[in-house]
Amino acid sequence: MNFYAKHRQTLNVGRHFKQTFRMKRQIKKWTLRLTATVVLIGGLLLIIILNPILTYASKTTHNNYTVFHNKTLDPTLLTKLDQATELLKASEFYNPKLHLDICLNDRSKYPKLMRTLRGQAFAWGFYNKVVLQGNTNYQDNNVELNSYKWNLTQLLAHEMTHCLQFDKLGFWKSNPVANIPNWKWEGYAEYISRQDADQKNLSKNIARLIATKKSNWQVTFADSTIVPREYYESWIMMQYCMNIKKMTYKQILADTTSEQNVTQEMMKWYEKNKSERTTSYWQ
Numbered sequence: 001m002n003f004y005a006k007h008r009q010t011l012n013v014g015r016h017f018k019q020t021f022r023m024k025r026q027i028k029k030w031t032l033r034l035t036a037t038v039v040l041i042g043g044l045l046l047i048i049i050l051n052p053i054l055t056y057a058s059k060t061t062h063n064n065y066t067v068f069h070n071k072t073l074d075p076t077l078l079t080k081l082d083q084a085t086e087l088l089k090a091s092e093f094y095n096p097k098l099h100l101d102i103c104l105n106d107r108s109k110y111p112k113l114m115r116t117l118r119g120q121a122f123a124w125g126f127y128n129k130v131v132l133q134g135n136t137n138y139q140d141n142n143v144e145l146n147s148y149k150w151n152l153t154q155l156l157a158h159e160m161t162h163c164l165q166f167d168k169l170g171f172w173k174s175n176p177v178a179n180i181p182n183w184k185w186e187g188y189a190e191y192i193s194r195q196d197a198d199q200k201n202l203s204k205n206i207a208r209l210i211a212t213k214k215s216n217w218q219v220t221f222a223d224s225t226i227v228p229r230e231y232y233e234s235w236i237m238m239q240y241c242m243n244i245k246k247m248t249y250k251q252i253l254a255d256t257t258s259e260q261n262v263t264q265e266m267m268k269w270y271e272k273n274k275s276e277r278t279t280s281y282w283q
């Protein structure tokens with residue numbers, strides 16, 4: 001290799017190095033810009049989520065609740081909030097000082113934002129917020145979504161129970177961060193909210209599930225409102241652990257028995273209980 005060829009090669013290596021360096025700098029610049037944008041959007045979303053008043057026309061305070069709404073508030077809702085509060089008192093996590101925000105679905109952007117972020121649901125309960133998403137019918141006491149109806153008082157109590165879970169366990173030990181098995185997270189919210197006369201008896205609740213067609217994704221109650229089958233199963237398991245095994249919710253959270261084993265144990269109890277009832281009837 002002569003002097004010029006060697007020199008040209010050194011020049012090429014130098015140029016190549018410069019190009020790589022420039023590209024790396026560009027990538028770094030764009031990564032930084034992208035990160036800054038994501039953080040900014042995330043921050044803005046968080047501010048909007050934590051401050052519902054930014055997306056609602058009015059707010060009404062009732063006892064420990066601040067109700068956010070766009071249209072004139074139907075006072076029936078306040079009665080439903082009081083009824084739901086009574087249900088919450090059955091929870092070992094009940095906190096009479098807890099202040100909650102209730103966000104109504106009356107053309108505000110707030111429920112739409114929640115649907116975009118977390119998906120379609122009858123309602124959402126997280127941190128200190130209850131967000132209704134379906135169409136609320138105050139007179140008939142239900143929330144309708146895709147022609148299915150959920151009892152409004154019980155839905156409010158269900159979502160408020162999630163707020164109690166957040167309040168007692170803290171953000172990091174609550175779902176979705178803590179990854180608590182779904183039957184324990186949802187089953188407890190169902191357990192606290194389902195206290196109607198036709199929902200108290202575990203044997204009858206199990207019988208209602210058995211009588212429901214396997215292909216149905218929902219189970220229907222006496223007031224013709226529904227609950228998804230998965231939630232229903234979680235609910236009766238929770239009822240079994242709390243009412244029959246006399247466990248506290250904290251003990252259930254700490255317990256490591258698998259979902260399958262709890263179900264098996266509960267069904268054994270159901271069968272035994274059933275045969276005992278039949279025997280005593282004939283004696």
Ligand SMILES: [Zn+2]
Nearest residue numbers: 158162186189
């Ligand atoms: Zn829930």
